[in-house]
Amino acid sequence: MLDTLLSQAASLVWGPWLVALLFGTHLFLTWKTGLIQRHLGTALRLSVAKDPGAPGDISQFGALMTALAATIGTGNIYGVAGAVILGGPGAVFWMWLTGVFGIATKYSEALLSVKYRVTNSRGEMSGGPMFVLERGLDARWAGILFAAFTALAAFGIGNMAQSNAIVEMVVVKKTVLGITQADASIRLWLGLAMAGLTAAVILGGIRSIARFCGFLVPFMAIFYVVGCLVILVNTADRLPATLSLIFTSAFTGQAAVGGFIGAGIAEAMRYGIARGLFSNESGLGSAPIAAAAARTSDPVRQALVSGTGTFWDTVVVCAMTGLVIVGSGDWTAADLNKAKLCDLAFNHIGAFGDIILVGGLLTFVFSTILGWGYYGEKAVEYLFGIRSVFPYRLLWIVAVFIGAIWKSDAVWNFCDIMNGLMALPNLAALLLLSGVIASETRRYFSKSS
Numbered sequence: 081m082l083d084t085l086l087s088q089a090a091s092l093v094w095g096p097w098l099v100a101l102l103f104g105t106h107l108f109l110t111w112k113t114g115l116i117q118r119h120l121g122t123a124l125r126l127s128v129a130k131d132p133g134a135p136g137d138i139s140q141f142g143a144l145m146t147a148l149a150a151t152i153g154t155g156n157i158y159g160v161a162g163a164v165i166l167g168g169p170g171a172v173f174w175m176w177l178t179g180v181f182g183i184a185t186k187y188s189e190a191l192l193s194v195k196y197r198v199t200n201s202r203g204e205m206s207g208g209p210m211f212v213l214e215r216g217l218d219a220r221w222a223g224i225l226f227a228a229f230t231a232l233a234a235f236g237i238g239n240m241a242q243s244n245a246i247v248e249m250v251v252v253k254k255t256v257l258g259i260t261q262a263d264a265s266i267r268l269w270l271g272l273a274m275a276g277l278t279a280a281v282i283l284g285g286i287r288s289i290a291r292f293c294g295f296l297v298p299f300m301a302i303f304y305v306v307g308c309l310v311i312l313v314n315t316a317d318r319l320p321a322t323l324s325l326i327f328t329s330a331f332t333g334q335a336a337v338g339g340f341i342g343a344g345i346a347e348a349m350r351y352g353i354a355r356g357l358f359s360n361e362s363g364l365g366s367a368p369i370a371a372a373a374a375r376t377s378d379p380v381r382q383a384l385v386s387g388t389g390t391f392w393d394t395v396v397v398c399a400m401t402g403l404v405i406v407g408s409g410d411w412t413a414a415d416l417n418k419a420k421l422c423d424l425a426f427n428h429i430g431a432f433g434d435i436i437l438v439g440g441l442l443t444f445v446f447s448t449i450l451g452w453g454y455y456g457e458k459a460v461e462y463l464f465g466i467r468s469v470f471p472y473r474l475l476w477i478v479a480v481f482i483g484a485i486w487k488s489d490a491v492w493n494f495c496d497i498m499n500g501l502m503a504l505p506n507l508a509a510l511l512l513l514s515g516v517i518a519s520e521t522r523r524y525f526s527k528s529s
Contacts, residue, residue, distance in 0.1 A: 086493035093500035099354045102363045105507055106181035109188045112514045113521050116384075117183050120391060123384035136375030137205050140385045142290030143374035147367040147386065149293040150238060150451025151393045152301065153444050154245050155359035157437070158418040160401040164411045165421060167351030168343040169322075170329030172402030174352025175359070179394025182362030183387040188510055188517045190386035192216060193368035194379035195520065201466055204286070207372020208455075209365035209506040210462045216513050223462065226365060226505040230459035233498035238452020239476060240483025242445045243274050247484045249419075249441050271484030274446065279477045282453045286373050289450050300443035301397065307436030308400035314429055315407055322407040339414025360394040364499065365506030369455045380524035449480060 110117065127144050138146070163171040189209065196215040197207030210223035210230075247270050251263050259266065281292045312319060330352075333344040343351075361367055367389060376382040405411060408425035426433035453476050460472045510517070 086497065090493045090496040090500070093497050094354065094358075096350060098500055098503065099350065099357065101507060102185075102357050102503060103178065103181070103353050105363055105510060106178065106185050109510065109514065109517070110181050110184040112518050113184050113187065114518075115184075116187050116387065116521065117180065119384060119525075120183070120388070123388045126381060127385045127388050131376050131381065134375045134377040135199075135205070137286055137373045138290040138375065140374045140376055140382055142294050143370050143382065144385050144389055145293040145297045146286070146290050146370040146373075146451050146454060147389050148297050148301070148392060148451075149289075149447035150366060150370070150455060151359070151361050151389060151448075152297070152397060153242065153359075153448035154441065155355065156393065156397045156444060157401055157422055157440060158245075159355045159359050160398050161405055161418040161421040161425075163351045163355040164402070164405055165416055165418065166343065167348040168329050168334030168340065169326045169406045169411070170331070170334060170343075170345070170348030171352030171355070172326045172399070172406060173330035174349050175356035175402065176352075176395060176399050178353050178356030178362070179360055179390055179398065182357070182360050182390040182394065185362040185510065186360070186367060186390045187383045187387035188514070189363070189365060189368040189506065190371035191379045191383035191517055191520055192509065192513055193372040194374070194376060194382050195516070197372040200461070205373045206458060206461060208369035208458060208462075209509055210459065211372075212368075212509045212513070213505055216516070217509060222505045222508070226502060227459040227462040229498045229502040230366070230369075231456050231463065232494075233502055234452045234456030234459070235476075235479055236494065236496065237499050238448055238456065239479045242448045242452075243271065243480045243483035246270065246274065246442060246445045249438065267485045271481040274449070274484060275477050275481040277446070278449055278453070278480050281450055282473055282476065286370075286454055289454055290373075293447060293450060296443060296447055300440065300447065301392065303443070304436065304440040305397065305400050307432070307440070308404050311404050311426070311429055311433065311436070312400075312407065318407045318409075319403070322403060326402070326406055337412050339416065340412045356394055356398065359398055360390045362390050363507055363510070364503050366452070366455050366502070369458050370451070378524060380520055 126140065128141055131140060160172070160175065163175055167174075192212045193207040193209065196212045197205050198211060200206045210227045213223040213226060214220045247267050250259070250270060251266055261269075281288055330348055331345060333348060334340070357363065367386060371382050371386045374382045374385070405421060405425045408428055410421055410424035413424065422437060426437040453473070456476065457469050457472050460468050
């Protein structure tokens with residue numbers, strides 16, 4: 081009964097109304113910032129530049145890698161597969177479009193989070209939508225709501241769901257990986273290993289997380305993208321037809337073919353946009369929590385860097401996955417689920433495909449645990465003070481282990497609800513403070529021109 085109620089509530093929260101609100105905000109902020117996407121080249125350059133003497137805890141690159149660690153996850157692989165299964169090849173185009181326009185929203189929420197950040201009693205930066213709501217709109221009650229939703233959602237989307245995904249994938253692939261242990265034993269030892277690795281990183285705080293993510297995220301992204309490119313090169317003769325199919329299906333729908341039951345334009349848009357939004361998190365308010373810790377002399381400077389996170393996550397990584405999946409032709413098979421479709425698509429080049437899929441999932445999922453651990457602790461710090469941070473980290477480590485050995489749909493549905501509800505106060509702040517975003521943007525570019 082509880083599972084059913086929570087599942088229905090999650091479907092309601094993540095229904096077409098929220099998808100329309102998020103995508104509409106992307107479009108509005110693209111206009112309000114004067115098409116900030118045209119400054120992508122500058123943003124990419126700034127992401128690896130230093131800002132000497134600027135206040136903050138970690139470099140701009142470190143803040144970007146921490147945010148990308150949380151953002152690049154199972155949604156970049158399984159989420160894309162799910163969108164194609166439900167919406168057809170055209171869903172890939174609409175997913176890609178959420179990345180293009182979502183850059184403006186990620187830019188805007190980072191700008192506000194840096195502008196309204198504060199220094200805590202330890203001399204560390206604290207920021208995010210909760211401080212934007214409190215200091216920018218004098219609505220502490222809304223900040224409390226956002227922080228509560230974030231702290232609760234983190235345990236699902238960023239913790240137990242991720243560790244469980246790693247274990248499930250290893251159990252399914254244990255023959256390929258040469259593992260002979262029983263499933264229960266795999267869950268136990270892998271859970272302990274992940275909990276230990278998580279402890280080694282997050283107990284050191286944001287500087288430790290940023291250092292580790294600064295190494296892991298570029299490696300995992302390059303590894304996965306290069307792997308996808310190898311697959312696409314090996315099937316280069318199919319690429320023109322794949323691109324044509326994605327584009328035409330986005331505007332005409334996809335008729336039933338093979339085991340695919342068919343999907344119209346509405347389904348392609350709905351599932352492509354929804355999965356894209358869920359993957360890049362633009363508008364949810366999570367990534368700007370990391371942006372607020374960056375050493376930067378100007379809110380716009382870090383905002384530009386943060387906007388590149390959506391570019392890398394969706395415009396690049398999700399697009400690579402989509403091309404591999406659609407190009408494989410396996411999406412037309414009958415009785416597909418996300419995991420099976422990915423397995424089929426990446427297996428076209430044998431063992432190398434397995435290495436790319438397994439390696440991508442392992443690194444993507446673990447990085448998400450680290451990034452969301454920081455988001456959760458800053459939300460708890462806002463709610464209960466700085467003394468709550470260390471106990472929260474310990475609880476986070478325990479939850480990683482629990483997620484590996486136990487799964488409950490009720491927990492996942494509850495956290496999906498909290499994750500969707502995070503967006504509401506954050507989007508309200510973005511829309512109500514859009515004038516501030518526009519004026520800060522004009523100030524920065526008029527000064528630099």
